[in-house]
Amino acid sequence: MVFFGNSRNSGNIGAGAVTYTPKKSFGQKIKDMVLPKKKRKAVDPIAPTSFRVLRVRPYGTKYTPTLDTPTPAATVVTTTPATVTLASTPATLAASGSSSGDSKHNSAELSKLKQLEETTKNIPRYLFRACSPASGGGLKGLNTTNGIFPHAFVDPNGVRLPNGGNKSIHDIPFQVTRRMAIGHLSGHRPVRTDPTYSQFSSWAATFALVLQYGYSRASQGGLICVLDRYNLPKNTKVYHCPDMMRAGLCDSSYDHEYLVHGPVEGPGFKAVTVQQLVDMGLYNEIPCVLPxxxxxxxxxxPQRDWESLFTAKEFSAKQVKTLRKIADEFGKDFALPVLAALVTLDRRKLDKNGKFGDKDLKTFADAVEDLYIPEEYGTERSIVPPEGVYVQGYPMVAQLVGLLKQLVEYNYGRGVRARRRIEVEDLSAELGALGLPGKKSLDLGEKAGRLSTSFAFGVSDVPVVAVA
Incomplete structure (x- = not known):
C-alpha cells in the first residue's frame, strides 16, 4: 500500500516476486505521474494574475489520482487515492496553528498586515451596500434589516453562530485570508466546510453605485444599507481592496469596493428597503442613478467625462427638504451622512478651489440644524477621516467628502464665533424684551459651552425653562 507523501519507497510485493529497486523509486514515479507540477500548484498558495481568470477554485476539492503507466509484470501495486483533508470549520482552522495569532504569519506577512491596519485610518466613516435575500447565493440570514452577516457567521438555517468565523484576519493564516478574499470578490463560494468560506461582506463609498444596483432589486425585497465604522462591533474591521492588494491579500484593485470582516450590526448599521425609497420618490429626485x-x-x-455628462446644479432648498425626508428613514444617527450622500449624487457647482458656495452650504446646514453630532466629531474623530480618502475617479465621493469637511469647518472653524455672537445678541434682545436675563448671562453660558445655534450642530443645546 502506497500513501503519497508518506512512504514514497515502500511497495506491497506479491509472493515469490523479486524486489525491483530502480534508481528512482517506483512510488516516486507514480507520484510524479499523478501529481505533475501543474497539479501540485493547486494546493500551493495561489497567485493568479487576475480574478478574471479564476473560474475554478484551486482548492476545496478532493483529488483522486489515476494510473496511466503500466506497472512492471512482477510487481502489483495497490494505491489509495490521495485526499486533501480540510478543516471542518473556520474555528478549527484557527486552531491548526499555535494559540498565538502571530505564529500564523511570518515576519513579511506580519509587516504587510501592520501596514494594512494603518490604511484603515483613511477609510470613509460611512459606507453603503445594496443587497437582497438572493445576495450571497440566496442563503438565509445573510442580509437582513438587523444586520449583514457573512457566510461563516450563520448556520445553514440562517441562525447566527455565536462562535462563527474568526475575530480578526490576524487569526487566520495569511494565504487562507488571501484565498478567501479572492474567492469572495470573484463570486466563487466554496462548501461550508472549506476554511475559506467567506467571512467578508462587500460595501462601497459610492452611493450612486449602491442605489443603481439596488433599483433592480426593489421587487425582490432589496435593501439599501449604511454603516458607521465608528460604531461597528469591536472586532469588525473595514478594508479597502486596493490596500488589500498591496498587502498581498487581493489580486486586483477593485477600487470601488471595501471588504468588511465580521458581522455588521448594532448602532453602526441601518437598512431601508429599496421599495420604500422608490415609493418616496428618490429615483425621481436623483434620476442620474437610474439604470x-x-x-x-x-x-x-474621468473628471472631463463627468463634466460633459452632467450640468452643474446649485442646491435647491425644496429638493434638499424632500431628500431630508428620505434620509430620515435611516434614523437620526444616519440622516446627516445619507442626506449629504444624496445631495452630492448630482454634479454641483463648485468654486475654483473645488468648494461649495456659501449659499449652498447654508442651505444644507439649515436642513440639518436639528441633528445632533457630538462636538468631538469636528476634531480627532471627525465625520470626515484624515486626508487620504480614496476619491480618484469618483467625483460623487469627492463631493460628499468635500461637503462634510466644509460643514465641519462651518460649525467649528473660522467664522463660527462671529455667527454665534450675532445670534446671541439677537436672542439677548428677545429675552430682554420678555424681562428675562440678557446678554451678560448669555455670555457666561457661552463660555461654559452650554450654547448652540442653528448652525453649530453638535454643541449642547441651551436649557429652556418654561415661563408661566
Missing amino acids: HSARYWWGPI
Whole structure:
C-alpha cells in the first residue's frame, strides 16, 4: 500500500516476486505521474494574475489520482487515492496553528498586515451596500434589516453562530485570508466546510453605485444599507481592496469596493428597503442613478467625462427638504451622512478651489440644524477621516467628502464665533424684551459651552425653562 507523501519507497510485493529497486523509486514515479507540477500548484498558495481568470477554485476539492503507466509484470501495486483533508470549520482552522495569532504569519506577512491596519485610518466613516435575500447565493440570514452577516457567521438555517468565523484576519493564516478574499470578490463560494468560506461582506463609498444596483432589486425585497465604522462591533474591521492588494491579500484593485470582516450590526448599521425609497420618490429626485441614465457607476469616471455628462446644479432648498425626508428613514444617527450622500449624487457647482458656495452650504446646514453630532466629531474623530480618502475617479465621493469637511469647518472653524455672537445678541434682545436675563448671562453660558445655534450642530443645546 502506497500513501503519497508518506512512504514514497515502500511497495506491497506479491509472493515469490523479486524486489525491483530502480534508481528512482517506483512510488516516486507514480507520484510524479499523478501529481505533475501543474497539479501540485493547486494546493500551493495561489497567485493568479487576475480574478478574471479564476473560474475554478484551486482548492476545496478532493483529488483522486489515476494510473496511466503500466506497472512492471512482477510487481502489483495497490494505491489509495490521495485526499486533501480540510478543516471542518473556520474555528478549527484557527486552531491548526499555535494559540498565538502571530505564529500564523511570518515576519513579511506580519509587516504587510501592520501596514494594512494603518490604511484603515483613511477609510470613509460611512459606507453603503445594496443587497437582497438572493445576495450571497440566496442563503438565509445573510442580509437582513438587523444586520449583514457573512457566510461563516450563520448556520445553514440562517441562525447566527455565536462562535462563527474568526475575530480578526490576524487569526487566520495569511494565504487562507488571501484565498478567501479572492474567492469572495470573484463570486466563487466554496462548501461550508472549506476554511475559506467567506467571512467578508462587500460595501462601497459610492452611493450612486449602491442605489443603481439596488433599483433592480426593489421587487425582490432589496435593501439599501449604511454603516458607521465608528460604531461597528469591536472586532469588525473595514478594508479597502486596493490596500488589500498591496498587502498581498487581493489580486486586483477593485477600487470601488471595501471588504468588511465580521458581522455588521448594532448602532453602526441601518437598512431601508429599496421599495420604500422608490415609493418616496428618490429615483425621481436623483434620476442620474437610474439604470437607464447616462452611465452606470460601476467604475471610475474621468473628471472631463463627468463634466460633459452632467450640468452643474446649485442646491435647491425644496429638493434638499424632500431628500431630508428620505434620509430620515435611516434614523437620526444616519440622516446627516445619507442626506449629504444624496445631495452630492448630482454634479454641483463648485468654486475654483473645488468648494461649495456659501449659499449652498447654508442651505444644507439649515436642513440639518436639528441633528445632533457630538462636538468631538469636528476634531480627532471627525465625520470626515484624515486626508487620504480614496476619491480618484469618483467625483460623487469627492463631493460628499468635500461637503462634510466644509460643514465641519462651518460649525467649528473660522467664522463660527462671529455667527454665534450675532445670534446671541439677537436672542439677548428677545429675552430682554420678555424681562428675562440678557446678554451678560448669555455670555457666561457661552463660555461654559452650554450654547448652540442653528448652525453649530453638535454643541449642547441651551436649557429652556418654561415661563408661566
